[in-house]
Amino acid sequence: MKIGILGAGNVGRILGEGFVNSGHLVLISSREPHNSKHVSWKQVVGQSGDITSFEEAAQFGEIIIIALPWSCLKDVLETIDPVYLKNKTVIDVSNAVHFDNGPRLLLQDTSAGVIVQKLLPESHVVKTLNTISDKIMTHPNFIEGSPIMFMCGNDNPSKDQVRALLKDIGWTTVIDLGDIRQSLLQESIMLACVISENQLQSSGSAFALLRH
Numbered sequence: 001m002k003i004g005i006l007g008a009g010n011v012g013r014i015l016g017e018g019f020v021n022s023g024h025l026v027l028i029s030s031r032e033p034h035n036s037k038h039v040s041w042k043q044v045v046g047q048s049g050d051i052t053s054f055e056e057a058a059q060f061g062e063i064i065i066i067a068l069p070w071s072c073l074k075d076v077l078e079t080i081d082p083v084y085l086k087n088k089t090v091i092d093v094s095n096a097v098h099f100d101n102g103p104r105l106l107l108q109d110t111s112a113g114v115i116v117q118k119l120l121p122e123s124h125v126v127k128t129l130n131t132i133s134d135k136i137m138t139h140p141n142f143i144e145g146s147p148i149m150f151m152c153g154n155d156n157p158s159k160d161q162v163r164a165l166l167k168d169i170g171w172t173t174v175i176d177l178g179d180i181r182q183s184l185l186q187e188s189i190m191l192a193c194v195i196s197e198n199q200l201q202s203s204g205s206a207f208a209l210l211r212h
């Protein structure tokens, strides 16, 4: 598939490389697509990936991934002609969180996923991959077993597409938590994961379900 990623930071680059390696065509995007900081990523992914503007990535993608800091996400979406996002599956990886004096969710009684769906009413937003560190976003291999990846969203066909994409990058146990309102749960799980990692001095951890 053609995947357009809004962002060329840690998450955008890792997911871009992961999806290129599983046979997809990927454009990641930046305010400065021609900046030399992107050269190494282009060398790694070869012909199947490139770096462009936010709007070109949105136009290109059959599936869109939002990999932007919460602080600029709304502003970036407003620079994109909505027609390029209409009726598309939009994967939201964002977290509205601040890390001063211990990690905390920024939003009260709502979530980043719900707000992104409101910003893009004609798109099918699926929240996923926000609960884990970029280091383990693709092919998460743990000696203890398979971690769980959660997702939620309002549109079932979009969630089927996302489940297939998650499988492509190594997530075999995917739990559908329900509609987009469940992103509050996923953003809280992210916080629990960050706090657990800090206390256990473990970077790159994920939750798994222990079955009796």
Ligand SMILES: NC(=O)c1ccc[n+]([C@@H]2O[C@H](COP(=O)([O-])OP(=O)(O)OC[C@H]3O[C@@H](n4cnc5c(N)ncnc54)[C@H](OP(=O)(O)O)[C@@H]3O)[C@@H](O)[C@H]2O)c1
Pocket: 006, 007, 008, 009, 010, 011, 012, 029, 030, 031, 032, 066, 067, 068, 069, 070, 072, 076, 093, 094, 095, 096, 129, 130, 131, 132, 133, 134, 135
């Ligand atoms: N990093 C993780 O481990 C992780 C894990 C799970 C979820 N997340 C979530 O994923 C999202 C992306 O995280 P990240 O770590 O990839 O962020 P990041 O490395 O800081 O990436 C930032 C990207 O956003 C763009 N950007 C930054 N400020 C901007 C502004 N004012 N206007 C327009 N574009 C701007 C940057 O564009 P330029 O290239 O132009 O600078 C860059 O492409 C966040 O919401 C984060 O909470 C992160």
